Amino acid sequence: MTEQTGALPALAVKLCAPRGFCAGVDRAIQIVELALAKYGAPVYVRHEIVHNRFVVDGLKAKGAVFVEELDEIPAGHRERPVIFSAHGVPKSVPEDARGRNMFYLDATCPLVSKVHKEAEIHFRRDREILLIGHAGHPEVIGTMGQLPEGTVSLIETEDDARSFQPKTGRRLAFITQTTLSVDDTKGIVEVLRDRFPDIVAPHKEDICYATTNRQDAVKVVAPMVDAMIVVGAPNSSNSQRLREVAERAGCPRAVLVQRASELDWADFAGIRSLGLTAGASAPETLVEEIIAAFAERFTVSVEEVRTAEETIAFNLPRELRLMAEAQSASVAE
Template sequence: MTESNQEKTPLAIHLCAPRGFCAGVDRAIQIVELALEKYGSPVYVRHEIVHNKFVVDGLKAKGAVFVEELEEIPAGHTDRPVIFSAHGVPKSVPEDAQSRKMFYLDATCPLVSKVHKEAEIHFRRDREILLIGHAGHPEVIGTMGQLPDGTVSLIETEDDARAFTPKTDRPLAYITQTTLSVDDTAGIVAVLQDRFPQIVAPHKEDICYATTNRQEAVKHVAPKVDAMIVVGAPNSSNSQRLREVAERAGCRTAVLIQRASDIDWHDFEGITSLGLTAGASAPETLVEEIIAAFADRFDVNVETVRTAEETISFNLPRELREIIASSQAAAG
């Protein structure tokens, strides 16, 4: 099919919208770029700013240095800015930064910060707290780390919800990771509410708008196509959930890939339709790269399938707003 003199098979690509960067990811990347512009390199970033190798490598090339812990920052560089990733961090991390007299910028997604505040409110109101999420994910570590050790119980599955035994006789409340499967979480919540009818739910849904919108778009497209590609990193929770949603929606081939070079073409033999989306931390350039790779082998027709409009944006840290203001003034 790659021979130029061979007629290409038609392929309808159904491009999910919304897809790719959410407002929280966009803000986090902008924080690193603006910090580099204002303070020069190196700028240190604790953990991957977002879970995408292409994005991280691009920021490294501009002068960002990624570390997993603050003690990895050389002693002579503690005056350099350090940025906390979009996933959020335990309270101990900014406390550690302050004790080391570090200047830090917090790129935690505001919707993750909202969950942190909910946890603190439940704690102040003397409620026993359950967190629905995935063990080991940075967001879960950060959320549980807002409160003293042992305060929050992690619930990963419906079985966990059925087996859970309250540690106290205090009222129960639950919060959730922002990047979960909407359907999986609904099942877990249903079990908890059936067992504990008085359990306090979030005032507003914790699963973020972007996660929900991207899953809804996949549910719409996946049953209609022969195969589905989710562009995203294997350690990206929201990207993994998109692949699972596509499978459950009836798509027989649903794969998560980081970029075009990772495509296993055997997975796409004989297809006439393809669904394509991207996780919230995957840049659009990688989506375009994959469309181009398919265009080399197929006669592609791309149709955008939009199921929601997104207009949300988040404010930058005060220290960086002046750069935006000055660049806008110069452009004006």
């Protein structure tokens, strides 16, 4: 604890709600934990199950082994379960697993799977497909990998939308990554619709409810505070977008940190109010850790600012449902 002299300065913390885990992340983590309980360790996971080092390390400690590609799994362990991350994978990955006679569980978020299905429908209807998203992100790689190479054109910015030239004479359709900035995506879509008035849009917006809700909460809180902290990983798209949203909403200082140990206290010198939120893959314990760190240096008061209620839950894979039901029954007793 930092040595203090005299009374600690007051700090009003405004805690964004909703924040933290979404239903898709919660489901993915539960799939790994249930697989470990049912099949024992090791259970292999292709790519980080969600983009959070704290979560990944916790699952490693329980017996999960993380790999980037299936060929990293030792030949003698090919019978062990392998789990695909919440971000989704190209179709070639489950095909590869079947070719190796591997048993796999798919933890792809159902809202990402919805985008995959939309891409396939557009393809079957002979439409030229545009994907609004960030190059290199696992979700984008997985979505583009649902269709033959070269079928989907990636649009990252409004400039991309302005310069895009259709490759065919077919009708255009667009889909989006689920974790984008709502405002950035709106601008890109407006450019596309202005250039291509008959472009086919998703029946329901592809940006997921959790991304939208967390950004909306930040938009409300950011103008009220002297600084904003987003708890999340640097490779988490939805966490990076929350930091950007806070800056655009008028917060003088907005930072992204993974743990309290990363806080640069110079960023918070002289503040009287602090906004705090967490990306969809950041557990609540890390939010509590940040508050505790500030409580060592300030007299902290916490107010939750809630802008939406979330009640969505997703079904688990069939292979794990009985295990989950048994655990729930045991807790109830």
